[in-house]
Amino acid sequence: MKTKLSLVSAAILSASLTLVPAVSQAALPQVFEGQTMPSLAPMLEQTTPAVVSVAVSGTHVSKQRVPDVFRYFFGPNAPREQVQEQPFRGLGSGVIIDADKGYIVTNNHVIDGADEIKIGLHDGREVEAKLIGTDSESDIALLQIEAKNLTAIKAADSDKLRVGDFAVAIGNPFGLGQTVTSGIVSALGRSGLGIEMLENFIQTDAAINSGNSGGALVNLRGELIGINTAIVAPGGGNVGIGFAIPANMVHALVQQIIEHGEVRRGVLGISGRDLDNQLAQGFGLDTQHGGFVNEVLADSAAEKAGIKAGDIIVSVNGRKIKSFQELRAKVATLGAGAKVELGIIRDGDEKTVEVTLGEASQTTAAAGEVHPQLSGAKLENADKGVEITELEQGSPAALSGLQKGDLIVGVNRSPIKDLKQLRERLKEQDGAAALKILRGRTQLYLVLR
Incomplete structure (x- = not known):
């Protein structure tokens, strides 16, 4: 049987449900032999007000080329492309993590592309939410609402x-x-x-x-x-x-x-793989959990901490890890500049090393994370600026006039050399920003509002 993995946001407008009659609550004994029946109700009464519904709406924009035969009938002034807008709605959930500031956590895929986000509170209130930031790689989004008498949930370790x-x-x-x-x-x-x-x-x-x-x-x-x-x-x-x-x-x-305002990923500067049974036997190890270090990059955080190729990383901050993928996720999540204690095995001996994580040099990005009007484009660092390497037809970026292969070399009168500078320059602009573009031998400006 083929297995299917599915994200569980309800980008759903309707659902066909088979309803099965429930057993009457009155038929269930509340007391048995003088003892109160175990129940999760007291805990849930305190917790459920912190969980909210998230309703989103927006518009998918698509652009299709008008066939030449139609342009022939309608003359030279006929449009070359036809723009279609398709409204969408979706439903998901969220969790209040800070009642005073109104912070709500949800999944990035729940709110991705939404023009409007509304939060349904446990007491029946409905309020509009503002998007504070997202991280598509981990599928996390942070929202904020303005409302009183909120209940936040406490986090466990x-x-x-x-x-x-x-x-x-x-x-x-x-x-x-x-x-x-x-x-x-x-x-x-x-x-x-x-x-x-x-x-x-x-x-x-x-x-x-x-x-x-x-x-x-x-x-x-x-x-x-x-x-x-x-x-x-x-x-x-x-x-x-x-x-x-x-x-x-x-x-x-x-x-x-x-x-x-964004996630700044930590990086060790190593490449590796999971520690499997064959590797463990080859190194004479009892454990089969951890990350095997294939290579340590020069001048990286790992090299500065003394990590070597052949080391096996088995714990992060005293907590055991199962795989190299888990190590990668934990390190990236902790963020640039974080001090991390790694447990390693070298030549059969266990030791700990402290590493100050470096910052991942972002070389590619979904442009919507840089500016909403650039959604639908993929950006990549180039020798003299930031290149548009992919572009979706009908996307906000395409409708702004961008083309695949364009090279962004400046914002207003300030030159930029990479994604980091582009992001910083755009954040500094309160109003419109003019992107300086090199398109082949042509230089032009495109205005983002």
Whole structure:
């Protein structure tokens, strides 16, 4: 049977549901032999007000070339392209993490491309949200609302989770309204699924369906342990395999977005692979968990800390890791400049090293992360500026006049040499910004508003 991985935002306008009559609550005993029946209700009464619904709407713009035969009939002034706008709506979930400032965490794929974001609170209020920042590689977005009497959720230390711990998922599946399901932590450190660029998922069998994206996965104390993100869905529905982004990872990313307006990834400067059984036997090791270092880049954070090719990294800040992918996700999440203690095995001996992470030199970016009017383009550092390497037809970037192969060399009168400078120059502009473009031998300006 073919397995299908699915993000669980409800970009859903309707759903066909089979309703099964429920057992009457009155038929269930509340007291048995003088003892009160166990219940999650007290915990949920404190926790569910922190989980919200996220309703988004926007417009997909597409542009199609008008066939020459039609242009022949309508004359030389006939349009070369036809622009079509297709409205869309979607539903997902979110979690209030700061009641005073109105911060809400959800998935990036829930709000991606939205022109309007509305939050449905547990008490029935509906308020408009502002997008503070996103990270597409980890699928996290931070929103903010202005409202009083909010309830925030407390975060747990997700590094202390164990397989078998109870887990409760709270969200808004299929637009039905807030729904609670329960299960256990089925696995930790799941990666290599191809869902996101950075993967270090909690796996759970708590039922997760479309619309649960961005909702909360909590422990029995009502503390946030993860943000629900994806499911394995061979038939399009829940089969008991869901994935959540760990709370510690979410916290680190959100703090960077709040402080810098973006995520500044940390980097070790190594290449490597998972430690498998064959490698472990070759090195005479008992463990089969960790990241094997193939190469250490010159002048990198790893080289400065004394890490060498052949080392096996087995822990980050005292917490064991299972794979090289988990190591990569943790390091990138901690951010540039963070001090990290790595546990390594070298020549059979265990030791710890402290590393100050470097900053990942961003060489490519989705242009929508740099400026909304550049959405639909892919940017890449070039020798003398930033090149448009990909461009979607009908996208805001295409409608702005950009073309594939254009080289951005300046913003207004300030030259730029890379993505970092382009981002900084655009952030400095309160109003319109003019991009200086080199197109072949032609120089021109395009105005972004």
